[in-house]
Amino acid sequence: MNATPAKNINAKNTIGHYINGADVADAGRSMPVTNPATGAVVRQVAMGSRATVESAIAAAEAAFPAWRNTPPAKRAQVMFRYKQLLEENAEEIVSLLSEEHGKVYDDALGEFNRGIEVVEYACGIPELLKGEFSKNAGPNIDSWSEHQPLGVVAGITPFNFPAMVPMWMFPMAIACGNTFVLKPSEKDPSAPLMLARYLSEAGLPDGVFNVVNGDKEAVDTLLEDKRVQAVSFVGSTAIAEYIYATGSRNGKRVQALGGAKNHAVVMPDADIDNAVNALTGAAYGSCGERCMAISVAVCIGDETADAVVGKLKERLADLKVGNGNDPSNHMGPLVTSEHHAKVRGYVDLGVEEGADLVVDGRDLVVEGHENGFFLGPCLFDNVTSDMRIYQEEIFGPVLCIVRADSEEQAMQLIDDHEYGNGTCIFTRDGEAARYFADNIKVGMVGINVPLPVPVAYHSFGGWKRSLFGDLYAYGPDSVRFYTRRKTITQRWPAGGVREKAQFSFPSNA
16 A cells, blocks of 8 residues: 555545645545435545554654644634634535535534534633642642643544534644544545645644544554554444443543433423424434434323324424435435445334334435435334334434333433433423433433533533543543643752751641
């Protein structure tokens, strides 16, 4: 395999890597990138070898000393310019998101803007990195703490948010003084490369941010190379557990965000119309390919369930499914033909398991896009907790209705599930909402908010098997994850006085 610098690679044909401030062509293995709305291959993406990934790590290692010593205020200036460039060129990047992932334009723009919010948070890094200082902690002794960068850090990101999830990671990591190697999803790789080019245009020194495309060979190289100090990951629970175990075994700090099965509880006193509208967007937005998608609605009482199911049927009949580049559409295709087959297989399984398929989207055909990976919205009623469609993450436009007798029973269902990413409750009862928020065993909770994704200055993460590691993504936890705290204690003896040896443990007693 040969990797050679090649400026301005034509993104319409072949996608390589971005290493040390330059596009790098790759003559090795490649995979097709498909437009999921048409089924057509739009470009090829290189699968980086171990040597290619190691060259990116080497570039990051070489850039680290100078970047580490760059004042935080100057790092912030790069982020300010970067934010402006992203906003000025949003149309270009959002179009790539829609073309390669399939999500509708408004959803792609929303994802992109949420990523920019993290860049905006990183602009405040001089304040975020301020340590603590104690004068005269002891006789003529001063003590302080500071945040020091780790060195070379890496991010491995999923297909469902090709711009936002990388921006959860690298802006804060870089602002903290680290250098970064990103391994994005090979299914929709163009947007991350654009993010890298604009970061260079904003004034980031070569080698501070690098992008390598690839598969398991690239991932394992990042996990095993001793120069990589920390790894951030978002994806399925099986892979998250592998990333966490392998990275930790190799002495790295790891945060690995895994899968989800997010429940919404609909109480009898809820505003049913608002709840149903919220469920429609949260379950079927982005074709259900969100780790915060609502995939289970637990309705308290049969009357509530009947009302929710009836109104959902009405809403789904009006849902427009088609090419993401049409702004009138509500939902686009699934990302690949393989994922389409997997999700459709879950719908078949739900029927076999005895759930009531109230809305069946399996036979949807979008005129003019017969080869696209489209699946219409699917709605199951009378789902029980022993069914696989309840237990497993489907990651598609499938909503399961579970009927429960009480809030306590609904909460027990949620607490018993292996995932604990996000949940929400729809109610007008403040006491019920407060009890739910205080006691539910889930990391992110919404009250009449279906997708409780924290804003950039809070942190994102779940509980149980939705997160491996101690620290959440972005927000205040990102400073903790991407830095090491160091505490310094100093004393300057006065007047040349010679002091006797002290054999007791030092204290202020």
